[in-house]
Amino acid sequence: ELPPLYIITPTYRRPEQIAELTRLSHTLMLVPPNLTWLVIEDAYQTNDLVEEVLKKSSLKYHYMIAPMPAQYKNKTKGPKPRGVSNRNKGIEWIRENAKTGVLYFADDDNTYDLELFNDIRYTKRVSMFPVGLITKAGVSSPIVKNGVFTGFYDGWIGGRKFAVDMAGFAVSVEFLLKRPKAKMPFKPGFEEDGFLKSLSPFEPRNVELLASNCTKILVWHTQTKKNGPSLPLDMAKHNNTNLV
Ligand code: UDP
Ligand code: MN
DSSP states (O other): OOOOEEEEEEEOOSTTHHHHHHHHHHHHHTSOSSEEEEEEESSSSOOHHHHHHHHHHTOEEEEEEOOOOHHHHTOOSSOOOTTHHHHHHHHHHHHHHOSSSEEEEOOTTOEEOHHHHHHHTTOSSEEEOOEEEETTTEEEEEEEETTEEEEEEOSOOTTOSSOOOGGGEEEEHHHHHTOTTOOOOSOTTOHHHHHHHTTOSOOGGGOEEOHHHHTSOOEEOOOOOOOOOOOHHHHHHHHOOOOO
């Protein structure tokens, strides 16, 4: 029996949402069994269109909501802590419902090679691996010399102890459960670093290096081009649809 895999996906309402979730659902449908998809929407209520995508997938899922606190949502300048309340809700769910296995933060817009899900399943503490299409540097990854971790390669180190992307690591559930205070901070740019620091005691040299010693890219930080606001009501006039 394979160790359970918990995939935490933050999502939020925008014209691209259903397309992103449809594509991710199709990826996860190809992952061997014992996967639970935790989909958490940054919203005050659930959306039937999202639920429909999840149902159609026939995956084991839990659909929850976790709005971004208004103080951040209403901010007009500077970056926002995107997906943080969602991921913390997923972590809470795992604390209440899981005992073994591995958790992975899979944003709704990234691209995942199926090999990634085999690789991370046996994580004992925290595993790490390269993420493609990150900043001008092209990739974010642990640096590995003779099979040993020696530092982080990232377009922006920013004084971080763990200079990694959200998609570049997985965590053992048992390891997390032994650290009851671990959570993600509402700190744009430092979400990964803050979360990984909260897993103390844990040092960068303790990471498990995956993706063939970080020589392969199995996940890409793809970003969907925004077309601007759509005009669904125009269409409704013609076909009486409830498209968002
Ligand atoms: N997200 C969210 N609320 C927001 C913005 C983003 O829940 O207000 C989610 C989004 O669906 C994604 C994750 O947080 O799964 C990261 O957001 P995004 O992909 O926009 O960030 P980027 O990849 O550009 O850093
Ligand atoms: Mn993204």
